[in-house]
Amino acid sequence: xxxxxxxxxxxxxxxxxxxxxxxxxxxxxxxxxxxxxxxxxxxxxxxxxxxxxxxxxxxxxxxxxxxxxxxxxxxxxxxxxxxxxxxxxxxxxxxxxxxxxxxxxxxxxxxxxxxxxxxxxxxxxxxxxxxxxxxxxxxxxxxxxxxxxxxxxxxxxxxxxxxxxxxxxxxxxxxxxxxxxxxxxxxxxxxxxxxxxxxxxxxxxxxxxxxxxxxxxxxxxxxxxxxxxxxxxxxxxxxxxxxxxxxxxxxxxxxxxxxxxxxxxxxxxxxxxxxxxxxxxxxxxxxxxxxxxxxxxxxxxxxxxxxxxxxxxxxxxxxxxxxxxxxxxxxx
Ligand code: G3H
Ligand code: 13P
Ligand code: ZN
Numbered sequence: 210x211x212x213x214x215x216x217x218x219x220x221x222x223x224x225x226x227x228x229x230x231x232x233x234x235x236x237x238x239x240x241x242x243x244x245x246x247x248x249x250x251x252x253x254x255x256x257x258x259x260x261x262x263x264x265x266x267x268x269x270x271x272x273x274x275x276x277x278x279x280x281x282x283x284x285x286x287x288x289x290x291x292x293x294x295x296x297x298x299x300x301x302x303x304x305x306x307x308x309x310x311x312x313x314x315x316x317x318x319x320x321x322x323x324x325x326x327x328x329x330x331x332x333x334x335x336x337x338x339x340x341x342x343x344x345x346x347x348x349x350x351x352x353x354x355x356x357x358x359x360x361x362x363x364x365x366x367x368x369x370x371x372x373x374x375x376x377x378x379x380x381x382x383x384x385x386x387x388x389x390x391x392x393x394x395x396x397x398x399x400x401x402x403x404x405x406x407x408x409x410x411x412x413x414x415x416x417x418x419x420x421x422x423x424x425x426x427x428x429x430x431x432x433x434x435x436x437x438x439x440x441x442x443x444x445x446x447x448x449x450x451x452x453x454x455x456x457x458x459x460x461x462x463x464x465x466x467x468x469x470x471x472x473x474x475x476x477x478x479x480x481x482x483x484x485x486x487x488x489x490x491x492x493x494x495x496x497x498x499x500x501x502x503x504x505x506x507x508x509x510x511x512x513x514x515x516x517x518x519x520x521x522x523x524x525x526x527x528x529x530x531x532x533x534x535x536x537x538x539x540x541x
Pocket of ligand 1: 265267
């Protein structure tokens with residue numbers, strides 16, 4: 210058993226309380242490579258931001274659980290080395306799909322876990338979330354749960370709406386499961402293709418796809434039902450068009466990739482939404498820099514030559530999110 214406290218990590222409790230009260234959101238960046246970890250830590254230190262470093266089940270399998278634990282410990286020590294006296298770094302399991310996986314992460318240095326029972330029947334979701342909460346709280350680890358199903362690109366608009374979180378369920382769910390934060394569905398979705406072109410309109414000036422707006426009415430109803438309760442948004446990458454254009458200009462093929470407009474995430478950050486999940490934007494920033502490098506310097510074959518600009522591009526993106534969208538800078 211390795212407690213996250215031995216690694217210098219923190220859970221989300223105080224962090225979320227301050228974020229909800231302060232009208233900003235904590236960035237939750239997915240990672241599984243050294244360069245992502247370095248870029249996240251550099252960005253958090255330079256902007257004086259708390260940060261959640263999160264790992265999916267697939268990422269944990271890719272990177273190895275033991276290595277990740279040391280990477281998280283390394284992140285804390287690296288932040289100190291960069292001059293941050295009191296880094297606020299969370300190691301979080303993203304989309305845990307079983308009690309056993311959540312327990313394994315808690316036993317191996319995670320300070321926060323998500324149990325994602327959103328696809329399960331309601332009572333089953335509560336039952337397993339509660340089981341995770343009991344084990345997690347005994348180790349002072351915080352738990353994120355999910356209610357409502359995030360839209361998939363294949364869904365019709367009709368089907369998406371029917372999967373939005375139902376505000377009338379949130380009090381019962383949060384009370385009976387005991388979760389510390391709740392991920393909700395209000396129109397965000399995972400990946401770089403969040404909406405089909407048919408679900409969007411086109412900006413007449415730029416010809417770019419404009420996605421349908423998030424369901425802020427549902428978010429506000431949920432806030433009224435659970436005043437001050439920490440809310441989480443998944444699927445919140447903005448899929449920056451300049452990165453998509455760079456990828457496509459250098460041999461990539463990402464037609465009609467579209468994300469969540471930043472103005473809407475800025476607005477959400479001011480509400481009870483206190484954790485915003487971003488993975489795809491990091492993938493795009495890394496891929497754009499590497500494709501450009503390969504195209505411009507076909508003779509390079511030392512990974513450091515192309516991973517360095519990839520790391521710099523991710524860092525730029527993380528800083529932009531922290532300062533210009535989530536507002537979590539200058540909070541340490
Ligand atoms: O929500 C999903 C995250 O973007 C993680 O994706 O399962 O491919 O690591 P992944
Ligand atoms: P994106 O695919 O929009 O980056 O969402 C990531 C996420 O929700 C991780 O849990
Ligand atoms: Zn997610």
